[in-house]
Amino acid sequence: MVRGFVMVRGIAAAALIALSGCADLTTGVADTLAGFGSSRDATNEGIRTLALLGGEVRVRGPEGYCIDQAASDARRGFAVLAGCALLSDEAVVMPSTDGLILVQFGDEGTASVTDNEEPFAAFLATDLGRSVLSANGDAANVASVSTVTDRAGVLARFEDASGPGFAGTSGAQWRGFLDVQGRLTTVSILSFDRNPLSRGEGERLLVVSMAELAEANTLSDDVALSN
Template sequence: MLRGSILAVALAALAACALPGTVTGPDATTLRLTGGIVVAAPQGYCIDPQVTRPQRGFAFLAACAAINAASDKPVPDRMALITVQVGDANSALVAGSEPAFRAFLETQQGATLLGVSDIGGPVDVLSTGAATNAVTVYTRDTAPPDIVGSQPESWRLFTDLRGRVVTITVRGLTQAPLTQVQSREVLDQMLQQLRAANSVQQSTT
């Protein structure tokens, strides 16, 4: 009886951990990352199985047709590259500190932080914003971006989910660059998908 109780507790603990999943194929649109954070792609976007690293809390999304030439999913209105990065446990830092975090991103130290995180190198901060549990920043790379063929401007959004900071980045393509407004539309779509997938009801920026 005791052994059965221990096994039940162990199974419950594993379920609570919400272990990361795996990308099921080239047309996958949802994925569980570390910490139990679920990524859900906007319409026309899929999760790239080659670049995504669920155990590291990283997901890379692009147009389904760009990942899989045989995909029958519709082409998105805005072609972009989207990344989602989940922070470590207890890394949440946005909710309740939105104005201060926004102000920090406008400093040279904040620009330096943005330049060494996610995708890209040194950046100039062009615009910032803040709302409930969301801080946004629009930047331009001052060096060639790490992803060949991507435009230098990108939106980044920071939000807290399940005790972790989550970063969403949206970047257009050099062959079909997005305006600041267009890339922001994709960012807002991704945030809505992320919050819906994780049952978080909060206001957007």
């Protein structure tokens, strides 16, 4: 009971600091994550790896994604990632699956997912859980939530009637929850109006994004960049 209370309190805390604002997988998420690899360093297409929260954690996007440093807030542990070519006139690389990625690290000591995946997923279906997913905090705007649990974390797919917090995006959203360096961390995938993600594309992009985030936080300090 106490553990459940701590979990819910941690989720609520992470929701307060986050920006306002899955279907069946045939293989385990953790097994899928292990199958993806990519270059670890920043590339000449833009910044791909960035240290946040004074170097306590790192964010790195999938191949073809770069960090929008103007929209991100390293001090708050918040990062926005999009196709490199969208962020720089000199970049020509775009990801094969084109969406918008948001990453938010919670406070120290808020880790709540590991060994708690099933209760965490069940929480997301409650009124409080749906209010966490809603951009304006109104649970009524999130009618249903589909979740997948795995030792890598918890994945959720949902639609938010209050609308996403970024102009030019709409439709279903995908959100992953995992623990990184003792912090409850969320990874959100938004779909652009100009090129909506299919259900499978959104799931895959979320899985790969979670893999990159987990791997980036096991790397040595010499590959992280700070602004």
